[in-house]
Amino acid sequence: MNDFLAELFDRAKQARGRAHAPYSRFPVGAALRAASGAVYAGANVENAAYPLGICAETSAIAAMVAGGDREILEILVLGPKRIAPCGACRQRMSEFAKGLVVVYLADESGNCSRHALSELLPHAFGPEALNGNADVEKC
Template structure:
């Protein structure tokens, strides 16, 4: 599973760069786009709490800035022990760019991962197809 190992290592490297002086909860994320490229990101906090950026959002922004718009899988790594899942806002952001069957890997510091899908984490998601109904 070399692909998953690469996502883990990239998320781990991004997490090491996280700016989390308030929560002290550094998070890293790495995603693989439809082209096979890997994009990573980390959380960036702000003293005005609502202005912070989640790691998943950071990785998605890097992907979009590179001209891509399709997530095939994403790995989220927080401090351990234990796995963390994307927050509600990030689940919505992931759903914007990923098919419902896209894989979401929840990792901890040991590298162990639980794998789920977009549809399992955000059932009945509102997305681009929802707007086409109108």
């Protein structure tokens, strides 16, 4: 594991340790590196009204935005076992993705797989779709 990835793993592990997961008992941490080089971490925060909880990825993205950054270079998601981000988190990542964003999926033992965000969210809905610049052809 290179130093940059090790830093993401350590920050995600710290955040995971602070997760609020009393209902699922499935704490998740995430850490991302922004284009500025800053690292932001987040944890899942559950709520008794289940739909009101937030995922670790969303928490990390919110911390990044609050910190003044707007572009994700890479993100690591750490759970008790390797898990992929939910669809909503994949969409949130794509909002702040420019070019090739790497998503690492890790378990608590340090086993890790590497994926391009475009692999996890093909044909993402982004700003270009709102501006009428989507790559489309007549059917």
